[in-house]
Amino acid sequence: MSLLLSHAELMPPAPGEHVHPSLALANSAGRQDDPKEGDLLRTPERATQWMIERNLAAPDVELYDYCSNRLREFRRAVRGVLGVAATGASPDEQAIAAINDAMRQIPSVTLLAWDGQRGFHGRQKYAETQAVEHALSTIAADVLNLVTGDAAAMLTQCAAPSCGRFMLRTHARRQWCSTRCGDRVRAARAYAKKTSRTLP
Numbered sequence: 001m002s003l004l005l006s007h008a009e010l011m012p013p014a015p016g017e018h019v020h021p022s023l024a025l026a027n028s029a030g031r032q033d034d035p036k037e038g039d040l041l042r043t044p045e046r047a048t049q050w051m052i053e054r055n056l057a058a059p060d061v062e063l064y065d066y067c068s069n070r071l072r073e074f075r076r077a078v079r080g081v082l083g084v085a086a087t088g089a090s091p092d093e094q095a096i097a098a099i100n101d102a103m104r105q106i107p108s109v110t111l112l113a114w115d116g117q118r119g120f121h122g123r124q125k126y127a128e129t130q131a132v133e134h135a136l137s138t139i140a141a142d143v144l145n146l147v148t149g150d151a152a153a154m155l156t157q158c159a160a161p162s163c164g165r166f167m168l169r170t171h172a173r174r175q176w177c178s179t180r181c182g183d184r185v186r187a188a189r190a191y192a193k194k195t196s197r198t199l200p
Contacts, residue, residue: 011177012180014166014177014178015169015170015174020151020168022082022139022140022142022146023082025078026079026082027165029041029075029164039072041075044065044067045063046068047063047067048061048068051071056135056138056139057135058131070132070136071135071136074136078095078139078143081095081096081099081143081147082166083157085146085147085152099144100140102140103141105133105136105137110122110123111123155168155169158175158181160177160182160184163176163181165177
């Protein structure tokens with residue numbers, strides 16, 4: 001992995017990402033003005049790391065191009081559904097179908113496990129070749145819970161231009177996914193105001 005971190009990697013998680021893996025997946029694309037550099041899934045290695053960090057895959061899983069491509073394609077569907085839920089626009093039937101197809105993937109079984117650090121804990125068990133299917137079905141179930149539950153009323157997109165990250169609005173006046181986006185908007189407004197004053 002490059003030692004130079006992209007903007008998306010430096011951004012803190014948007015409100016709600018820790019609870020909803022569907023928000024984390026939607027936001028893994030980074031900012032709209034930096035789609036390639038900010039993409040946390042742009043290589044199989046990065047996609048593998050992203051899944052492991054969110055407990056969507058076992059630590060020894062290794063994704064290949066086909067699997068990381070599927071994850072990125074599924075992200076489009078998730079963003080489509082969350083966008084509809086956040087704005088009230090008309091839904092894309094293909095995005096809904098992709099979510100439902102993912103929920104039909106091979107289910108996993110939770111087994112009892114123990115280790116010296118964590119003690120007793122549940123461990124997801126599924127065929128090694130089905131790591132992506134497990135992740136997709138978990139995220140799809142979360143999409144369903146998010147857009148049909150109480151949190152749906154809090155779902156919105158960051159109001160900073162070119163950001164586009166989804167978040168749960170933690171209070172009514174919240175507009176931005178992070179203080180960084182808020183600072184950027186305020187700085188742009190101040191600059192525009194200053195420039196308009198100096199124009200003849």
